[in-house]
Amino acid sequence: MGLWTRDNAPVREANLYGVHNFFMGLSLDGSAFGVFLLNSNAQEVLLTPLPAITYRAIGGILDFFIFTGPNPMDVTAQYLSLIGHPLLPPYWSLGFHLCRYGYRDSEEVANTVERNVQAGIPLDAQWIDIDYMDAYRVWTVDPTKFGGLPSLIRDTFHSKYGIRNVLIVDPAVSAKNDPTYVPFLDGLKRGIFINDSRTGRPIEGVVWPGDTVFPDFSHPEAEAWVYNLASQFHKSVPFDGLWIDMNEPASFAAGSKTNCDQTSSLDNPPFVPLVLDRSLYAKTVCPSALHHDSTHYNRHNLYGYDHARVTHNVLKQLFAGKRPFLLSRSTFSGSGLYTIHWTGDNLSSWPDMRASIAQIINFNLFGIPMVGADICGFRGNTTEELCVRWSQLGAFYPFSRNHNDLGSTPQDPAVWSKAATEAIRDAIRLRYLLLPYMYSLFYRAHLNGTTVARALAFEFPGDTNTHNVKEQFMLGSCILVTPVLDEGRTDVTGYVPAGYWINLSTGRRDYSTGQVKYFQAPLNVIPILVRGGCIVPFQTSFEVTKVSRKKGIALLVVLSTMDDGTSMPQTGTAKGELFWDDGEADPLNYVYVNFTVANRELHIVPKPLNDNTVQSIDPQETQIKSILINGLSQEPKQVLLNRAPVAYSFDENLQTVRVGCPESTHFTSMVTVTWEF
Numbered sequence: 282m283g284l285w286t287r288d289n290a291p292v293r294e295a296n297l298y299g300v301h302n303f304f305m306g307l308s309l310d311g312s313a314f315g316v317f318l319l320n321s322n323a324q325e326v327l328l329t330p331l332p333a334i335t336y337r338a339i340g341g342i343l344d345f346f347i348f349t350g351p352n353p354m355d356v357t358a359q360y361l362s363l364i365g366h367p368l369l370p371p372y373w374s375l376g377f378h379l380c381r382y383g384y385r386d387s388e389e390v391a392n393t394v395e396r397n398v399q400a401g402i403p404l405d406a407q408w409i410d411i412d413y414m415d416a417y418r419v420w421t422v423d424p425t426k427f428g429g430l431p432s433l434i435r436d437t438f439h440s441k442y443g444i445r446n447v448l449i450v451d452p453a454v455s456a457k458n459d460p461t462y463v464p465f466l467d468g469l470k471r472g473i474f475i476n477d478s479r480t481g482r483p484i485e486g487v488v489w490p491g492d493t494v495f496p497d498f499s500h501p502e503a504e505a506w507v508y509n510l511a512s513q514f515h516k517s518v519p520f521d522g523l524w525i526d527m528n529e530p531a532s533f534a535a536g537s538k539t540n541c542d543q544t545s546s547l548d549n550p551p552f553v554p555l556v557l558d559r560s561l562y563a564k565t566v567c568p569s570a571l572h573h574d575s576t577h578y579n580r581h582n583l584y585g586y587d588h589a590r591v592t593h594n595v596l597k598q599l600f601a602g603k604r605p606f607l608l609s610r611s612t613f614s615g616s617g618l619y620t621i622h623w624t625g626d627n628l629s630s631w632p633d634m635r636a637s638i639a640q641i642i643n644f645n646l647f648g649i650p651m652v653g654a655d656i657c658g659f660r661g662n663t664t665e666e667l668c669v670r671w672s673q674l675g676a677f678y679p680f681s682r683n684h685n686d687l688g689s690t691p692q693d694p695a696v697w698s699k700a701a702t703e704a705i706r707d708a709i710r711l712r713y714l715l716l717p718y719m720y721s722l723f724y725r726a727h728l729n730g731t732t733v734a735r736a737l738a739f740e741f742p743g744d745t746n747t748h749n750v751k752e753q754f755m756l757g758s759c760i761l762v763t764p765v766l767d768e769g770r771t772d773v774t775g776y777v778p779a780g781y782w783i784n785l786s787t788g789r790r791d792y793s794t795g796q797v798k799y800f801q802a803p804l805n806v807i808p809i810l811v812r813g814g815c816i817v818p819f820q821t822s823f824e825v826t827k828v829s830r831k832k833g834i835a836l837l838v839v840l841s842t843m844d845d846g847t848s849m850p851q852t853g854t855a856k857g858e859l860f861w862d863d864g865e866a867d868p869l870n871y872v873y874v875n876f877t878v879a880n881r882e883l884h885i886v887p888k889p890l891n892d893n894t895v896q897s898i899d900p901q902e903t904q905i906k907s908i909l910i911n912g913l914s915q916e917p918k919q920v921l922l923n924r925a926p927v928a929y930s931f932d933e934n935l936q937t938v939r940v941g942c943p944e945s946t947h948f949t950s951m952v953t954v955t956w957e958f
Contacts, residue, residue: 283556284324286582286611288531288564290626290660291636296556298529298625299612300582301647302326304334305356311742315348315356317363319614321582323561325554339550340579353739354731361648361730367617368593369727370651371604372864373445373826374522374621375716376405377709378682379693380447384412387429391437393693398442400695401706403713403823406445407438408524408684413448417489418455420464420510422518431518443827445521447606452528452588453493456485464510465494471502476571479542484570486532495530495566498587499580500573508595515599522606525592525620528585529565529611536562537570545569547578585611586619593619603865608680612649621651621680629658629685629692634671635766638754641678641734650726650733653680657692660685665697666768666804669704673807674764676708677756679719679733704805710823711785711809715760717818717834717859722757724860724871733757741778744795750776759815759857763800763808773802781813783839783911788935790839790911813912814841816857816876816883821906830864833904834948838878840912843936846958852881853912859948863898870894872903874948883908885952895949903947908940908954917956922946924953 283296291297302318304326318324322340329335336343348359361367379397384390394407413430415421422430434446454464454474468474474483474494483494496503511523535541541548541562547569553559561568561578568578580587589609596605609620616622624640627633637654644652656675657668663685672694675681685692694705712719722733732739733756737747740755753763753775761782763775779795786806790813791798800808811817817837822829840853855878862871872895873888885905889895895903916931920940929940938956946952 282326283554284326284582285554285556285561286529286585287557288527288529289557290628291624291633291640298610299585299616299622301612301614303360303614303647305353305646307353307738307742307748309745309748311352313350313353313356313742315350315360317346317348317360317614319344319346321613322579323554323556323581325556337552337554339552339554352742357646357732357739358730360646364615364648365618366728366730367648367650367726368619369604369723369869370621371606372716372720372830373405374606374651374680375719375723376681376713376826377403378406378408378447378680379404380408380410380682380684381691381693382410382412382685383687383689384409386426387433391433393691394437394442394444396695397693400702402694402702403709403825404442404444405826406447406521408447408449408682410449411451411489416455418462418464419450419453420514434519439519443825445606446519447522447524447608448518448520449524449526451488451526452496452498452530453486453488453490453532454496455490456483456492456494457490463513467509468494468496468506471500471506473497473500473502473506475566475577477537477567478545478569478571478576484566485538486566487534487538488527488532492538493532497572498584498591499575503587504591504594507591508598511595511599522608523592523596524608525588526610528588528609530584532565535560535564536567541567542569547576583613585609586613586616589616589620590618597867602867604867612647614647617648617650620649622649623652623680623682623684624654626659626686627655629661629663629667629689631667631766631768633658634667634674635752637674637678639751642736642754645679645732645734648730650723651680653678653682655685656681656683657685660689662690663692665701668692668697669701669804670765672705673708674762674766676712676807677760677762677809679723681709681712700804707805708807713823713826713829714819715817716820716826716829717861718759719756721818721858721860725858737761737776737778744778746776746795747778759812759817761810761812763810765802765807771801771803773800773808774798775800775808777810781839781841781843781912782810783813785809785811788937790936811837811839813839813853814855815839816855816878818857818859818876826864831899831901833901833906834859835907836876836905836909838883838908838910840878840910842912844881844913846913846915846917852879854879861898861903861948866897870897872898872949881956883910883954885948887949887951889949898949900947903949904944905942905946905948905952907942910938910940910956912936913938913956915958917958919957921955921957922952
């Protein structure tokens with residue numbers, strides 16, 4: 282396959298939006314290794330069954346890195362220690378996001394939000410595509426259709442519903458003669474546009490606004506140029522995050538409005554890797570074009586990386602003291618330091634939904650764990666059943682956004698039948714309950730270079746049955762997701778590694794010997810299993826994160842073995858962790874909480890990062906409301922919390938004790954829970 286960033290809908294074995302030349306090998310014994318070629322030029326990679334890999338690059342340095350593992354998670358951590366650990370997203374961004382290309386005006390956006398809120402859909406961010414722009418020019422607002430955008434964001438999104446707004450900003454700048462258009466005029470003044478090697482003037486392509494020029498984000502003036510535009514725009518349109526698109530960079534003209542230099546060995550090299558159209562300038566700018574420090578031939582694959590780096594730095598200035606939110610389509614190795622990602626313009630189809638699982642897992646390997654596919658599909662019209670099933674799967678993507686194309690029928694959760702809307706709502710609500718667990722996974726990824734979503738083979742490398750599992754995935758070490766991926770099915774089978782697991786849809790505990798299991802999955806159910814030996818912190822509310830954070834947490838303790846109330850060696854163990862902060866502070870100021878169970882005792886041990894950490898967090902957020910302990914075959918005689926008897930209930934069918942915690946119970950203090958038979 283070829284590696285050359287390209288604006289193209291996702292298809293197999295084609296060069297797409299980003300370049301990540303990283304390979305991991307997994308042996309039958311569970312050992313793993315990795316190979317990374319750090320090179321930004323056009324390349325192709327050939328896999329052969331020897332086994333062998335052949336690399337062909339048409340420029341740059343052949344800078345190879347070998348990672349010896351020995352297990353898959355070690356390889357990932359070693360790779361990310363080289364390219365950089367991923368950013369920690371703000372807590373609100375873990376909520377549900379809604380968008381489409383094709384909103385007619387501000388009123389339609391407001392109505393979309395209203396109907397979904399009324400339907401009980403948790404919604405943390407409403408996005409707006411290029412529709413809001415004046416003639417599709419970046420950093421402008423259409424005064425007729427979206428003149429009410431500032432008040433929509435301030436009054437409706439922020440004040441009324443407590444949700445955020447994310448706006449799209451493409452890199453290409455309109456080059457039409459307009460003496461009032463600051464992005465073009467200021468860019469010319471600073472000299473930050475990519476130049477045509479034939480003329481020395483900005484190279485012109487064609488994008489949404491028509492004739493355009495392309496910023497050179499490697500230019501030392503690029504950050505000041507973007508900050509000037511973003512800060513002025515934000516004064517009138519108070520967006521909360523940005524979405525950078527078309528940054529391969531994409532152009533509807535091949536090379537430029539005047540093509541490319543047909544005699545140039547950069548535009549037409551003697552060897553062209555196996556890329557779409559077998560051309561380096563199809564749907565982009567000429568490779569011979571001039572950047573500040575090199576040619577586009579050398580910098581093309583880095584364009585999205587530089588765009589994200591500059592925009593991230595601008596947002597850090599704009600939202601001082603807070604972690605910025607940025608989504609980029611084009612990425613390169615190390616982009617996870619600056620941006621999150623979505624998988625692009627997928628098709629509303631069952632095969633594309635199935636393919637998204639591998640895409641999510643791959644980008645976690647690439648150091649961009651906050652990743653998702655457009656839920657229900659972007660191109661074409663979805664169906665109600667497909668949208669429900671995709672929404673259930675998408676509720677467990679690290680990044681969860683419903684987004685579709687201009688001309689496609691609306692597909693937001695509230696447009697479907699009552700039963701379908703409720704099924705989608707319930708899946709999203711389950712996601713919201715699990716946000717403290719997911720947030721802790723992102724913290725661990727940021728600090729240690731781990732993954733959030735991962736293949737079963739990465740969590741259970743010694744179990745060869747997991748090596749070819751492609752239609753399930755893990756969230757961290759504890760949650761197994763088994764989505765329904767086929768039309769008309771009300772059941773699903775999936776591989777369950779050895780051990781005890783609890784099914785969240787039924788609450789029932791089951792043991793697996795390492796086998797394929799059958800799950801009932803009517804339209805309102807996606808099988809989600811929690812692994813024995815895990816302690817999962819969860820929210821007690823599924824409202825918007827601004828509200829749900831204030832309602833405390835609960836703990837689900839799933840013992841590794843059954844506790845029959847007799848012999849102590851068979852009592853079961855469990856462990857888990859929680860990272861908690863105010864949800865957006867930069868630099869980080871968090872409480873790390875360690876949960877362990879052994880010998881019928883749960884220990885909750887907080888470790889604040891700094892002396893002032895606890896004071897920086899609202900005490901409403903740190904309250905432990907209840908604790909569920911699963912894996913008890915009989916009712917305990919008593920339960921003690923910090924050595925004092927506490928009220929509890931026992932569900933014999935679910936083999937679970939529910940402990941109600943006094944209001945004074947907070948995870949910022951040490952807590953011990955003991956049960957006795």
